Amino acid sequence: MTKLIVLDDTVLGRNILGAFTEEEIVPFESLKFSDGELCVELKAPVRGDDVVLVSSICEPVNENLVKVLIALDAIKRASPKSITLITPYLGYSRQDRRVKAWQPISARLIADLLQTAGINRIITCDLHASQIEGFYSIPIDNIPILQILGNRWRKARPNDFDLSKLVVVSPDAGGVTRARAFMNEAKIPNMAAIFKYREKPNEVATMQVIGDVKGKTVIIIDDIVDTGGTLVKSSSELKKLGAEKVYVYCTHGVLSGNAIEKITNAESIDKLFITNTIDKTSQIIGDKIGYIDISDILIGLINTFKNGGYISELIKDFLTEE
Amino acid sequence: MTKLIVLDDTVLGRNILGAFTEEEIVPFESLKFSDGELCVELKAPVRGDDVVLVSSICEPVNENLVKVLIALDAIKRASPKSITLITPYLGYSRQDRRVKAWQPISARLIADLLQTAGINRIITCDLHASQIEGFYSIPIDNIPILQILGNRWRKARPNDFDLSKLVVVSPDAGGVTRARAFMNEAKIPNMAAIFKYREKPNEVATMQVIGDVKGKTVIIIDDIVDTGGTLVKSSSELKKLGAEKVYVYCTHGVLSGNAIEKITNAESIDKLFITNTIDKTSQIIGDKIGYIDISDILIGLINTFKNGGYISELIKDFLTEE
Amino acid sequence: MTKLIVLDDTVLGRNILGAFTEEEIVPFESLKFSDGELCVELKAPVRGDDVVLVSSICEPVNENLVKVLIALDAIKRASPKSITLITPYLGYSRQDRRVKAWQPISARLIADLLQTAGINRIITCDLHASQIEGFYSIPIDNIPILQILGNRWRKARPNDFDLSKLVVVSPDAGGVTRARAFMNEAKIPNMAAIFKYREKPNEVATMQVIGDVKGKTVIIIDDIVDTGGTLVKSSSELKKLGAEKVYVYCTHGVLSGNAIEKITNAESIDKLFITNTIDKTSQIIGDKIGYIDISDILIGLINTFKNGGYISELIKDFLTEE
Amino acid sequence: MTKLIVLDDTVLGRNILGAFTEEEIVPFESLKFSDGELCVELKAPVRGDDVVLVSSICEPVNENLVKVLIALDAIKRASPKSITLITPYLGYSRQDRRVKAWQPISARLIADLLQTAGINRIITCDLHASQIEGFYSIPIDNIPILQILGNRWRKARPNDFDLSKLVVVSPDAGGVTRARAFMNEAKIPNMAAIFKYREKPNEVATMQVIGDVKGKTVIIIDDIVDTGGTLVKSSSELKKLGAEKVYVYCTHGVLSGNAIEKITNAESIDKLFITNTIDKTSQIIGDKIGYIDISDILIGLINTFKNGGYISELIKDFLTEE
């Protein structure tokens, strides 16, 4: 039987829980002792079950990482048939290579830690680099959220919408495949890209725009918006080059530091859409930043496990023409 | 060559660093990005070296645990000959068994995570339960700090000190061996013990004192003082039974929540001595809580590695008669 | 399908076999060559089955340990779906920590050997220390036999039984939780404990009784009775303090050396009850030592596997009010 | 002692062997049976030695991969202290992620196979993607050959060379860091990049040039030249945009199919320089393709091991100002 454990009390978490029966949900108690140590205790058996654990590894990222590891240990010792981790946002994924010698490759370390703690399969959304799949020796699925959003955008728009004014923009070289997937699903004909070179993480780089954005409505497609600095700079650049409107679709709204303020105040950004892989509900005020709920995608995913279906079929369903 | 990396900027850490040459110390940069992710970068090579990494896994315990794991990944990828972790305080050690079904055994999980990240040997101080050694498949050394303090206490006291008024007290059944080790080294002839039964961690239990404490100067010996609740209750009980003075020696001063305040205000406690396995310097005011520096023990330990000696010999040296 | 292999030809083994159909039982041939080497050959296929192997690791303990390991190798190579070891008595559990440096931690070694040989899960009874669960990285269940016996004792006694004269006694500090579990199930209101300190295994220690036993009927609760020396000394001490009767419940009757004779002759012990986790039928004469058959508990356990139930539910069933 | 085994009879291999004494070289016999099975037999002991095995995993790539694995097994069983694989060209590195579901990640597989066969460390040159370092859990060094060539180019050119006409070009987005490293070392001030999008490996993509190449002498910097198709197309594009000369520096000359012919005939390419990480000596005629010997770099590397030095220092030496 498929059993569900949702670690985080978030909008996404509550929506997912609401889609399953009481029998399918494993309640648990999460403790934090006064010295900061965490403990997770399951309140129902999982022996022989296919356990699905849902938790983003987002800020407070180290706290959440350790919590997931401890929860996995508790589950593993309770004799489940298998453990699947659905982690909509997989922290530390940007540390996927060494920029200099004597650095860690933390994304690989996380992969090893999760496998040590007992996961048999992992599912995440819009992974920062596809090579990270190779850091795992267990099956990993990478749900193409932005591609699905492209499909939904197309279905939602009026039939007589003028597509010729639209340009999809990838904010860097690594994101071209991701942007193109959105563009194809959304049936938007034009694409541009920003090409940049960054010395250190979190630092903004010099940028050059390829493709024509003058007089166009631009849709920037990216996986992560963190401090917001790069995004503000990119959109400024696009506006300088004549873009009329700049909309942004980002899967993961890390929005660290004063990112929300920075983006809210940025004139160059007309609107930023993020999904709820990371929960920011309590922090977002006003309508400059829009929230897209992806619960139905994750619920579909868990139902696929439950019914023995294939994820590839599920994704195909999300990407149908009509 | 033996190379030293000290992760924490504490009194203990600075003292240790001061005992070694610049060539023996590997400088490093510790970064925390605005989204909370950590990174550690070594600033000197360790290829072919026996690396000693010093870091307590204390509050903020999850932050520190992840920091140690990431540092280990960076070291491991830099081709050292071996990695020894000296962790004066090893967090999560009290989660060494399941009180109920469906709980984790976090102390074992920590053991697996550290080994996955690359340690070849681990050294810690006054481990909460000696069975935890069995959670590791690599060599582990457990430095008997309290036993060494017992030895030092004896050497420091006046020759004509009246020992007959002293009683060493173990605050629970599990600590008898530890208290006896102190007692033997200190040459204190009398011992008593408090016997208690505790339902949950951090909760105080019913207690009964075995042995005579009336009119005596009591020295409580324990490994960890956390919230301070049990300690205050134990010392109250001892004073009610006629103890004249209650001194406490604890290796690890976790002192979470308002423990410092609670202990400072407790009339039943005459003085608490803790060591600096956990750094509390900035928080301790007044002289109710005394600080014992164990840097020399750890420096001795690292020198033992450097010179190819044996830890057992070193400990014997610390426990000599004269 | 659940398939059963019972290695030992004991009362317990025969009772278990009697509860299952021929199709569910895998016959086997156990050979001992003239040079002492063992071999086990299965006489029916187990491909795709959930195999349950039942065998205590008791005296001759090394012979039995190797036999279990070899049987596991034979099973593992026959393509089962999973292997569960039910070992009512898990030898070497008392070697769970190092008393001195340079000793083994044999209980961890046994855990590693069994996992190397192929077990996926292990079930045992009244484990010597709960930390041993952490020596395993696979699921482990520890059946609380004494707790179940407490429940049965209550149901079996006359309704008007005078409980006020009864005291449950834990013979050492480590056994308090175990004794309390019995006490709670038996609805016996009073408890006492013996507090002792032992230098080496098998050696008797100095002891002190906490709690009132004068004029009482004492029930000592312990996990293992080995040479019997400690037990005789404890009961003598209790009688000296005025206990009227001393009954003993021990899960595992190791009864090594001349233990049976020693206990039979001990005036301080009125009766010792052991279970058949270790088979001593041929050696026990007279009625000083009583035998409690726990076959029904293990049969219930195996039926739980067979029917996809939960062990936690099963244990709850054994501990019902009525 | 450091012992050297060079599997391939190539220019590079012979040069390396020539730099070491007979005692440091382990002779071996490489057999190929008539059914195609390979065998490698060492002709001298390596017990207790730090063995360095040198072999590119290049065409015939599967043959060479299996040969390296078998050689590793022979070495591992001969009790060496450690095994370091120096593989100037590490085949299968371009299969570092899944373009579609249900594909392998062969670069990770290769990492696992080499580690299974017994390597403790791996050194390679100009790795295709730096994330591949994360596929290994052992130390890996990635020698920046092109950066060293940039340094050498600068030292070799006349002092009054006119640098203003030069432009370094990265042929794709992933190569920018690599090209920049060359540019910085060569002290060439200008850079351009070709931006392209490729559906499948070996297939040429649409391309757009960023930066000014009109009237310039272009130096394309790339890690691998395989079929030559992309290179010919890129250089054509550059010439169309007004580039006067197009020179190419590529670390690895895979040159599969009719690549040599294609490049030799391409008017858009003025000269291609490759290194001898892959041996093509027998196939290259004429002077359209130039050969750069990197033996001295690898010899320096092995001497670093021999003398207990640091690779980072060695590389710094290769990149000195003077």
Add this chain to the structure above:
Amino acid sequence: MTKLIVLDDTVLGRNILGAFTEEEIVPFESLKFSDGELCVELKAPVRGDDVVLVSSICEPVNENLVKVLIALDAIKRASPKSITLITPYLGYSRQDRRVKAWQPISARLIADLLQTAGINRIITCDLHASQIEGFYSIPIDNIPILQILGNRWRKARPNDFDLSKLVVVSPDAGGVTRARAFMNEAKIPNMAAIFKYREKPNEVATMQVIGDVKGKTVIIIDDIVDTGGTLVKSSSELKKLGAEKVYVYCTHGVLSGNAIEKITNAESIDKLFITNTIDKTSQIIGDKIGYIDISDILIGLINTFKNGGYISELIKDFLTEE
């Protein structure tokens, strides 16, 4: 569900595929890039399925080995329930021990590589030495093809066939068990053996015949015919000793080098029968070498998996009396 992947386009492969439904077969694309690197891509999902991969590891043996490993990686990453490799001919099995120091044990290496790549079970035919089973820590089945052929031979012959003229011959000491199995099934009463001593693989040794072959029809039973040299020499020897006819049954027709020509021209061999564990259809002309199709055995095997039966029962079925 059981899903089938047949890597090789051979008679055996096509026959197996013909026995299963489209839904049970996983189509795949096998690519070979121009630089010799292989890639395998599945064209249907296998999530949750018991995948059976069929492929001989025969010439080109290194190419096929790597192809199988890459296919396993692709399958493993697609979340199957289990992977069973059916490899009718398992190359490198003759390298099962070190004849001299400093050689590899390639058959063990292959076992480790296959397990690293992800197989959970392996099935092969007439393994060269039964000890090779011990190189695997996963279940391995060794289908006794020659024994089954002996059974079929008996059922196919006329009832009044004169068996007294027949002698089964083992061509070396290692093959006696194999020959006896054939003899018993075929109900042939007489056996002889050739005893020889071979210095190196592929080299012919001195030989001595035990048992009477004069005037007899000899049936040589062997597992592998490689270069054919030994076989020609053995049959010559038998004819010299008066054997009237020499027939040969060999499971695996490696037939390397000019083996086919050599055997076709050998007057001492009347006919050689090989099975199609290795596909030689395109190379065999004339009727000196006969081909025995074993598809039905492998199809039976896969159906056994499908239906949850036991291989032991299947083999018993193939060896029935009638």
Add this chain to the structure above:
Amino acid sequence: MTKLIVLDDTVLGRNILGAFTEEEIVPFESLKFSDGELCVELKAPVRGDDVVLVSSICEPVNENLVKVLIALDAIKRASPKSITLITPYLGYSRQDRRVKAWQPISARLIADLLQTAGINRIITCDLHASQIEGFYSIPIDNIPILQILGNRWRKARPNDFDLSKLVVVSPDAGGVTRARAFMNEAKIPNMAAIFKYREKPNEVATMQVIGDVKGKTVIIIDDIVDTGGTLVKSSSELKKLGAEKVYVYCTHGVLSGNAIEKITNAESIDKLFITNTIDKTSQIIGDKIGYIDISDILIGLINTFKNGGYISELIKDFLTEE
């Protein structure tokens, strides 16, 4: 530093200990508790040392196996640099393959257990089958005792000894290589072999002698003499065929059951020589069975480790011409 632990108090053990200094020997205490559990405690540190543990795994074979495993655990936890097991006789080596389905491969199991317990290298003498080397993934050395004895025999015999009357006999097909090695070293020109087929271990088989033994002095060369049954039958057969004298050299004198009596009474055996890989000193009376001390070979071996030499060189030294 090389440190020596000799587990067994045997002639061989005492001889080896006598060759090393007190500083090189690690004393230990071996305990057997009254319930049969073993414990081993080292009495000196081994931190950083290359530990050599010497112990045969012979009868009582299971007791000795567990003792070795526990000793390894104690050593491993004491932080040695490496652990080498010298086990002159490696029990369970004859269980190296499955004769029928559903049996174990105990020799592989032993390999896994020893590696789990912590050995890094293993050295044994005249291994039963050379394929067993492939059961280990660590380096293994197989000392050719009989070959060395052949060399010694030659050097010891008078110069004018008549070799033409001598025949070396292998008692079965598997021993031919072993016998030939003895023969070559002893410079004995003639060889014969007994060819037999055995259904089960310990059961005698039908036998046929190849080669001429009439009027000859026969030297049987074998690795193990266990129950002695086969040996008596073989020698009878040889005497029946006219052998004048039958001498036997066996490395390992298992001599189980009444083997000593059986051999002593056997008229067909003139004398049996065994080595002291297994200690039988207390059981052997009279001079029918001769004892060859191999201490000097093992001492040479350990000195080789100590001095960083090569075992291959050592063996070559033992096999010199003069």
